Amino acid sequence: MDLFKKCYDFTRADEIKAMGVYPYFRAVEENEGPVVSIEGRKVIMAGSNNYLGLTSHPKVKEAAINAIKKYGTGCSGSRYLTGTIDLHIELENRLAKFLGKEAVLLFSTGYQTAQGIIPTLVHRGEYLISDKDNHACIVAGNLIARGxxxxxxxxxxxxxxxxxRVLSKIEKDVPKLIVSDGVFxxxxEIVELPRLVQLAKxxxxxxxxxxAHSxxxxxKGGRGTxxxxxxxxxxxxxxxxxxxxxxxxxGFxxxxxxxxxxxxxxxAALIFSASPTPASVASALAALDVLEAEPERVDKLIANAQFIRTGLLAEGFNVIDGRTGIVPVIVGSDELAFQMWRMLYDEGVFVNAFIAPGVPQGRQMMRTSYMATHEEHHLQQIIDTFKKVGKQVGLI
Ligand SMILES: Cc1ncc(COP(=O)(O)O)c(C=O)c1O
Incomplete structure (x- = not known):
């Protein structure tokens, strides 16, 4: 049997493409934040995690450009050896202060961060206890530890x-780590932290x-869960x-x-991987400057998401309630997710289609997320477009 047979037999993506409703890997050609260009057309972005809209902030862009001028485009090595620049240390110190913690360590992605922490801290015979809906990077970190x-x-x-119930089955003095997303x-949704802390103690x-999403x-001022x-x-x-x-x-x-x-x-995920690039670190530092100087951006983000939540609920959509930057709209099947994604896109709104098995059967959704820089007319257009498409597909 050929190892690659599974690849040659994989036709699902081609089938969805042939139907003209394939939502993934669409190339953004220009990005202003709330509005992006895709296939030569401007669409409202309602699926990005650019929560405070800082990817196009002049100070953030300038910091990245200046860092490239000073340090070049890459660090060419691991933090451990030749890949540490003073900006890494500055960002670690600044972030520790911002979060009220003694120390911070940077990784090259958030995904790697989970793989860096979990198997490093939890060893043979010790327990790792994880929420079933934790992010894929935690699942990956857990699997390395289980190995x-x-x-x-x-x-x-x-x-x-x-x-x-799970904790009651384990001896009290065996070392354990409980892992959960703060905002799923x-x-x-936000984790039930007070009870979680009490159970951990x-x-x-x-x-x-x-x-990641907190x-x-x-x-306070966006300091997280x-x-x-x-x-x-x-x-x-x-x-x-x-x-x-x-x-x-x-990641950090x-x-x-x-x-x-x-x-x-x-x-290992830190020691055997190259450090974040100078431009990446400098732009994160500049974004932290903006966040500290303008905490009202956090309030604007939450108000924007709430505007959408209220608007979509009023139109009769099945919206998962919450108070973060994420507003999921349940559509209930893969087919409807693809169809609705395409219709919203054609009408000028870009969202994320989440299908099974990424979400459980029946929970397929248009996962929408917002920015502090969305203006009311963008938000109203998103609601109006959802209404039009929702009626056409019979969802409302
Ligand atoms: C909860 C959560 N953790 C970690 C990550 C990974 O972060 P990164 O994009 O930096 O790899 C993500 C990104 O999607 C996430 O949603």
Whole structure:
């Protein structure tokens, strides 16, 4: 049997393309933030994680250009060896202060960050306890750990009773790490942190929260999930990304200095991979400057998402309620997801079509997300377009 047979037999993407409704890998030709050009046409972007709209901010762009002029285009090595520049250290220090933690360590992506932390901290015979809906990078980190004989247990999504049940089966003094998204990337719900912290404390577990969709979105001045609940000291480790609010590329973990130092000297995902580029670090630093100077952007983002939530609910859409930058609209089947995606796109609105098995059967959705820089006319156009298309497909 040919190893590649599965590739030659894979026809699903071609079938969707032949139907003219393939939503993925569409090339953006120009990007102003709320409006982008695709296939020579301007469309309103309602699917990006550019939460504060900073990818086109003049100061953020200028910082990237200046960093290239000073340091060149790449670092050509791992942080461990020749790949550290002073900007990496500056961003680590600035972010630690912003998040109220002793230390921060940068990684080259958020995805790598989870793979860097989880198998590094949890060893053979120790327990890893994970929400069933955690992001794919946590799942990948968990699988690496399980390959090294870590005990992996999962609990029902954001269900603290189920977590309590899982914890009750494990001896109290066995070391454990509980991992959860702070804001879940698909549904946009916020983790039940107060109860999670209480259960972690009662069961001698450390806590890792993935704040990819939380920093710049919730908490005081956008300081994330722990800040949202006044539990900064109770969350042991917070990880995140620079690919959303921070308008760049890269990941980070924040926590106690001794723990961060251990990860720094042990994580394969850090040691054996090149460091974030000068332009990436400089733009994340500039984005942090803007976030600190203009916290009202966070309020604007939340108000924009709420405008859409209220508008779509009023039109009769099945919207997952929430208070983050993510507004998912349930459509209920792959077919409808593809069809509706295409119709919205043709009408000038770009959203994300989430299909099974990425989401459970029946939960297929138009996953929409917002920016502080969307203006009311953009938001109204999104609602009007949803209404028109929703009626045409019989969803409302
Ligand atoms: C919850 C969550 N964690 C981590 C990541 C990965 O971040 P990055 O894009 O930096 O790899 C994402 C990105 O989609 C995410 O949604």
């Amino acid at each position: 090294a004989s870590v005990e992996l247990l999962r609990y029902k999504h954001n269900n603290m009773d189920d977590l309590e 990337s698909t549904g946009g 009662a069961n001698n577990a450390k806590l890792l929260i993935d704040d 920093v710049g979105v919730i908490g 722990a800040s949202e609940f006044n539990l900064v000291d109770e969350v042991d480790l917070t990880m995140g990304t620079f690919s959303k609010t921070f308008a760049s590329l890269g 973990v924040a926590g106690e200095a001794k723990v961060i130092d251990y990860i720094k000297h042990s994580a």
